[in-house]
Amino acid sequence: MTGVVEAGLWGLVAGGALLVGAAVGYGVRVPQWVIASVMAFGAGVLLSAVSFELLGEAYDEAGLAPAAVGALCGALAYTAGNVVLARRGARHRKRSGHGRSQPSESEQQGSGTALALGALLDGVPESAVIGVSLLEGGAVSTVTVAAVFLSNIPEGLSSAAGMHAAGRSRRYVFTVWGAITAISGLAAVAGYQLLGGAPAAVVAGVTAVAAGAILAMIADTMIPEAFEDAHLAIGLIVVSGFLLSFALSHA
Template sequence: MNQWIIAGFWGWLAGSALLIGAAIGYFVKLPQKVISAVMAFGSGVLISAICFELMDKAVQNEHFLYPSFGFLAGAIVYSLAAKIVSSKGGKHRKRSNKQDTGSGMAIAIGALLDGIPESIVIGLTILTGGSVSSVAVFAIFLSNLPEGISSSSGMRNAGRSKEYVFALWLGIALLSGIASIAGYTLFGHFSDDVIGAITCLAAGAMLAMIVTTMIPEAYEEDRDWSGIITVMGFLVSFIASHI
């Protein structure tokens, strides 16, 4: 089987968490603390994946220039894009059910801000390691789940139809698979330095998203246990990356 097909499959699998979360959020009223616990655990998993699956493998022969530039650029681009979306009335992707969701397009853009680089990472892990990083897929899946839950619940409360909600998240999930294919196919002919910089650009965007969105909301809803749950997520991912 062609590797690009495999990249697309894993990208769509990680993106499918958006649809699963959307179904849960639209049809089931989960306590916000449950959503926050998933978010905290996913934060820990993602931080570990960034450290040991992305940054560590992107730095080769103690060559830090390109990875460092990509890492900082990813954080800057993500933060600026998130600010633009927020200024246009769209709340960022993982907001609690109590908040206004803004327009559908703003929600879609907010989700794509981290969904695209996350999916590109999946394709890059196949490109650089020969096989997909199961830890990276698991981490991205977990980060997408609370996004679908909280956002679709908010859209339901705002009167959006289920057809609108699921069409929106299906489109984003499909784009995640396409981004994963792009991560594998478009960067196959670049040098290791360029691939490392692109990998770290995605990692920087992901870390900025975690710090500005996932961790604050998890802490806001569950201040007693969010720290411990985040550490547990990091530990599980760390162990998985070394097995």
């Protein structure tokens, strides 16, 4: 199997979790506290993967300054994109309801497109680093794939539940998440192809940028949804997800 094909397949596997979560969130009435708890667990898994797999590797390859600057640039780029989309109706794209919910198309024209672009903004950095991880030793990072997969399930679940509550059709919901799954595979291929043969410092810098974007996404979209209904237990749940990913990275 060539590296390009392998990168694409792993990207599709990780992105496919969005469809799994969306199917549950749209078709099953899941209690709010369950959605919040799963979101908190996914946030913990991603936090650990970013810390030990992405930023850790960037630091080992290029040192503190490039890793820190790259992470800040990634966070800045994500925040800028998120601000633009938030003004167009995608602010609560991972909210499933309860207090702050996604707007319907009649409430805010163009919000459906903004929600789709927001999902794309959240998913591309995660998928790209899967392809990049293949450049290190020729094998994909199992921890990175597992972390993205585990975090994508609650993302798809919560967002699809919110879309359903906002009156969006089944066709719209699964078209969005099906497209994002396909783009996840392409993003993983792009990460592998564009950085193949690049100096280690460049790969480290791009990895740090993706890590910064993912950290900003966790803080801005995942943690708020988790806190909404599981605030008394959120710390314990996040730490549980963090420890699972930590254990996988050191297994």
